[in-house]
Amino acid sequence: MTSLLDFLRGSQGDGRFVPPSKLTGRLTLAAAAAMSFLAVFALVLTMAAHRQAALWGQTLAGTATVRIASPHEPEQVQAALVILETTTGVNAARILSEDEHAALLAPWLGPDLPLQDLPLPSLIEVELSPDGIDTLGLNLRLQAEVPSATFDDHSRWRAPLIDAAKRMRNLGWAALGLTFATLAVMVALSTQSALASNKQEIDVLHLVGAEDRFIARAFVWRFTGRAVAGALLGTGLGIIATLLLPNDPAAGSFLTALPPNGLGWLVPFLVVPLVAAVAYLATRVTVMRLLKETTL
Amino acid sequence: MIELQNVTQSYGGSALLTDVSVQFAPGSFHFLTGPSGAGKSTLLKLLYGELRPTRGHVQLFGIASTNMARDQLARTRRRIGVVHQDCRFLDHLSLAENIALPLQIAGQLTPADRQNLADLLVWVGLAHRSDALPAELSGGERQRAALARAVMIDPEVILADEPTGNVDWEMAQRLLQLLIELNKMGKTIVLATHDLNLIRAAKTQVEARVLRIRDRQVQLAGASL
Numbered sequence: 001m002t003s004l005l006d007f008l009r010g011s012q013g014d015g016r017f018v019p020p021s022k023l024t025g026r027l028t029l030a031a032a033a034a035m036s037f038l039a040v041f042a043l044v045l046t047m048a049a050h051r052q053a054a055l056w057g058q059t060l061a062g063t064a065t066v067r068i069a070s071p072h073e074p075e076q077v078q079a080a081l082v083i084l085e086t087t088t089g090v091n092a093a094r095i096l097s098e099d100e101h102a103a104l105l106a107p108w109l110g111p112d113l114p115l116q117d118l119p120l121p122s123l124i125e126v127e128l129s130p131d132g133i134d135t136l137g138l139n140l141r142l143q144a145e146v147p148s149a150t151f152d153d154h155s156r157w158r159a160p161l162i163d164a165a166k167r168m169r170n171l172g173w174a175a176l177g178l179t180f181a182t183l184a185v186m187v188a189l190s191t192q193s194a195l196a197s198n199k200q201e202i203d204v205l206h207l208v209g210a211e212d213r214f215i216a217r218a219f220v221w222r223f224t225g226r227a228v229a230g231a232l233l234g235t236g237l238g239i240i241a242t243l244l245l246p247n248d249p250a251a252g253s254f255l256t257a258l259p260p261n262g263l264g265w266l267v268p269f270l271v272v273p274l275v276a277a278v279a280y281l282a283t284r285v286t287v288m289r290l291l292k293e294t295t296l
Numbered sequence: 297m298i299e300l301q302n303v304t305q306s307y308g309g310s311a312l313l314t315d316v317s318v319q320f321a322p323g324s325f326h327f328l329t330g331p332s333g334a335g336k337s338t339l340l341k342l343l344y345g346e347l348r349p350t351r352g353h354v355q356l357f358g359i360a361s362t363n364m365a366r367d368q369l370a371r372t373r374r375r376i377g378v379v380h381q382d383c384r385f386l387d388h389l390s391l392a393e394n395i396a397l398p399l400q401i402a403g404q405l406t407p408a409d410r411q412n413l414a415d416l417l418v419w420v421g422l423a424h425r426s427d428a429l430p431a432e433l434s435g436g437e438r439q440r441a442a443l444a445r446a447v448m449i450d451p452e453v454i455l456a457d458e459p460t461g462n463v464d465w466e467m468a469q470r471l472l473q474l475l476i477e478l479n480k481m482g483k484t485i486v487l488a489t490h491d492l493n494l495i496r497a498a499k500t501q502v503e504a505r506v507l508r509i510r511d512r513q514v515q516l517a518g519a520s521l
Binding site for chain 1: 374
């Protein structure tokens, strides 16, 4: 436990050859914490968008709707049903009951709706086979026999929704990438400042035989330790904040189902090793480059 | 071992050393003397590669320092123990850690080394100060610690810049004794000092050559000392 604490302080191992710098150390920790917090959110958002795209794709893809605009004409509805049942590519067709109509309209018009008094279209829910359907042929037959019927395979709805979810997902990845890039820049700048303020120590180490790799390790230890400490803090807070988000997938909205589910909860924890890797690389590349530019 | 070939060293256009050629053979003991500002420290810095000659060559173990990359120079310095005039410690580490630093860097701190470290601290009279930070030490203590660090890695060459400047005569003789013992073990010693008494004391025990820097040249001093 002591050694873990020492590592997080960056004072264990080769890190102790660099004097502890309270300011750059704290700044690195704070930057890593803030970036980890943001990274957790970017990840959660990306995962939610991913799930949503898959969900919308699945539920809307296998179904279609036929809308018959002339209300209260059961024979028209029956005619359309017969056409559908004799069309290849249709697995099943079912007239939506009045209760289902009411459920669909309730969010907009309230529960106590006198449906029979309204000129509502009749709806037939169609279950499509995965092999597809001849949309043009079906439309022609419907127009000939039931002129008020419209066939809707949902693609008009589906395409922009899936597109939106995918864009959201890509945006999430981009935000995640930018977060880590910003962290790398911050760590590199702290390293540079630490190098400048520890010039004397670097000279001493070099004078008593330390190669650049050794000197770099001293800084890498310190900054990676601080960054991991910050990442633990930021990721922890990020996960707590995610737990506090509304989580009600039944509500059916993107915003009410943000938190990951099942094994998805493990993904935000990946932020910690990622931050460690970014801090390690940023410090090492910075130190090695700056030392190389030093003469002697 | 270490050799200066026609070295000219200039600072901002004015030459401090001109066309100097000196050879430091293995196992030799050299004093480097001359007035303050004559270039004693500069010459020592050339010998361990902190300075590169403006003209000419400094051969460190057969390789010109001007041709060495940083890492190669760092490795070469493990064969050269240096006592700097301003000592140069890592101020956040204890005295014992500072003295063990060259070995830690070389990655070879064995239990035997820890015993050596303890013995060395006793020898330079700093055993009771091993946990102190460099800033808590007196000038004389710092110089003794610097010498201890220089010899800790068992180098082939020891370069010391006024190592007895801040210690009393008794301690100066003690430190000289340490260097003489090391020389008898085959180490090459170059000691910059303007303390003629120290040079005289050494000459009774060891065959030391005295190099004097004068008029930007290095001359072999005669028997006058």
